[in-house]
Amino acid sequence: MKLGRVRSVAISGVEGIVVEIEASIGQGLPGVHLVGLGDAALKEAKDRVRAAITNTASASKGSGDEAGGGAEKWPEGRITLALSPATLPKAGSIFDLGLALAVLAANTDKPSRLLEKSVFIGELALDGRLRPVRGVLPAVVAARKAGFAYVVVPLANVAEAALVSGIDVGGASHLREVLGWLRGVTVLDTVCEAVERAPVPVSPDLSDVVGQDEARYAMEIAAAGAHHLLLTGPPGIGKTMLARRLPGILPPLGESEALEVTAIHSIAGGLPEHHPLVTEAPFIAPHHSTTVTAMIGGGTGMAKPGAVSRAHRGVLFLDECAELGVKVLETLRTPLEDGEVRVARRDGVARFPARFQLVLAANPCPCAPANDVDCVCSPTARRRYLGKLSGPLMDRVDIRVRMDPPGNAALTAGAAESSADVRQRVIAARSAARERWSGQGWQTNSEVPGSVLRRGHFRLPPGTTRPIELFLRDGRITARGADRALRLAWTLADLAGVGEPSEDHVAQALMFRDRGYN
Structure with missing residues (x-):
């Protein structure tokens, strides 16, 4: 009986857990049996892996490519693939590359010594190409913590993996390249393909907002202490306009915060390929028809991050919040208090950080006229409309501002103070708070x-x-x-x-x- 052993990483919540992949080739009818609590995507991996190895060996043999190892072929006999810890649920196609290398290691007399020092991540196409996967950043962090020297990822994920220092990262576009690296005849790329980076989006400027001095000041206070904010007023008054300018006056994320936020967006699949590091506070604005699962996270198997986690260290803006379902609003109470969300699903409990800054915007009543004296709603209808914002939820909102229509003079006045000027005061206030609470580990007054x-x-x-x-x-x-x-x-x-x-x-x-x- 032949045995091959390779390491990969499973993602649980926002953390990576090193997984040992074992391949055993024994006697019996040819077939592949995969064990280790895998989901549907992982159970299908055995077909992808077999096709990738077969096609890679055929192409290498036809071209005489020594690096590809044309002698490799799919072994005959009964193949058992085991992923351990066996009790840990595993999901996705992130294990494809590790499964393929484990089978090939079991089918050779002298497996490469690099297998013991390396972690392998990536999805395989049927022709052996390596496709990008989600969650590479927390996976590489887990590999570094476990003491591995190398990590091999798809070439499209190299920029994300390279954000982690203290471990050598190699990118490959094909299984053939990985096999050549294991033999010592090729070198894996350590940079992405030469593609022009997309510019970082610029937040709209606060100088566009005129005639709302009190609301602007409230935004500055909220930004300085990471406080939650409620804006009420008739439609067209500028509530959404103000909220969308809040990220522009927030300070940039620190190094540890940026990696933390990037890891969440990596798992959610929202990172750009060639500019993966999130350095500015995220702004998440779900539609008012969003569900509880979309808000706090969920899904089948192991839960995925929701809007509250994608807004971690940034802004969660709920426009027309009175139109959201009561259950959706009430699910915010625990994350607002604890700074994290715990989602229980079939395969376990996932913990996601959720220290976001909540901004609510609402009309005063269903008819919402420009002038409040023109309202035709009954007192009961007005109470019921904002009654979805329960007392326990509103008790967690620090700043509440009623916005009134500006006068003609305000609309014709010159440009107001810019976001850059306000941001300097916010950064100075946050620095004072950080220095005060540095001994206790808190970043802002709201914590x-x-x-x-x-x-x-x-x-x-x-x-x-x-x-x-x-x-x-x-x-x-x-x-x-x-x-x-x-x-x-x-x-x-x-x-x-x-x-x-x-x-x-x-x-x-x-x-x-x-x-x-x-």
């Missing part, structure tokens, strides 16, 4: 637990927090709302460039929480 702000070194004097005590006594805010008001007050202080919030900052924070939603 700080309320207990930290109420006790110890960061507790504010009783005179400063007096407005919060009055709101609590009158029942106008909850205990969670009080904590969120404190976080917002610290952000206002950072924008003002002072060391800690004053009573005016606390009162202003409460004012932003107490209006715009009625």
Whole structure:
């Protein structure tokens, strides 16, 4: 009995797990048996792998290509392919290349020593070509953590794999090239094909928005502290226009944040081929007809990331939020509080990071006239329309702004302040917050637990927090709302460039929480 062993990587959530692929060639009727909790795509791999090996060997023999190893052929006998850990569910075509090399290693007397030091990732076409796959970035990170020296990926995934330092990356376009590399007669490419990179999209500028000074200031506060925001007002007032300009005033992602966001988009299949690294805050705006699965993630087998995870470290914008289903809106409550989403499916529980900044936009009523006095909706209809935004959900929204139609003078005024100017103030405020919370590992004020702000070194004097005590006594805010008001007050202080919030900052924070939603 002959045995071949190769390593690949399985994706679970946003993490990679190294998988050992074993091929055993024994006596018996010819056939291929694959075990290891594979999905439908993986069970079909045995047909793809057999065709790829057969066609590669035939083409190499016909052309006399020594690197391809024309002597390789599909072995006769009973072939058993096993992927371990056997209890780990495995999905997709990412294992094709590893399966092919395991079969060939079992069919030779002297397998290459490079097999023990390498991880192989890629989907095989029937003629042996290597096709790109999803999740390459977390797979390469897992290979590096496991101590492997090399990782081989399809050529189209090289740019993504090369984002990970500390491991040698080789790209191949055909199974023949990988076999030649294992023999030491060829060198794998380490760069992508020479294709012009697509330019990074530029966010629209905030200077386009005129006549909404309060809403613009609220956007700046929200950006400085990563606070959640609700914009209400009649249609055409500029709610969507403002929200789409929020990414333009957010600071660029740090190195670790960029890799984290890129890994999520890699699994979701949303990375451009030749410009894979996500360096700017993502902006995700699902349609109001979206489902619970599309919002938080899901699917058959192991769950895939949803909109809340693709918006990680960026903005999740829900336009016409009052038109969304109640169940869809209520699923946001846990991610808003925990910064992650846990989705249970048949093959296990997937954990995806979901520390996003929520921006809601809604009309005040179903008829939504330009002037509120022209509304024909009954009081019951108005309450029912925004009643989908439940109290527990709105308690997690820090800033609420009611936008009114601008006057004629505002529309004819000159250009307002640009996104670049606002962004500089936001970056300075976030730097102050990051320096303050660096010892605890938090990046923004919105991540700080309320207990930290109420006790110890960061507790504010009783005179400063007096407005919060009055709101609590009158029942106008909850205990969670009080904590969120404190976080917002610290952000206002950072924008003002002072060391800690004053009573005016606390009162202003409460004012932003107490209006715009009625």
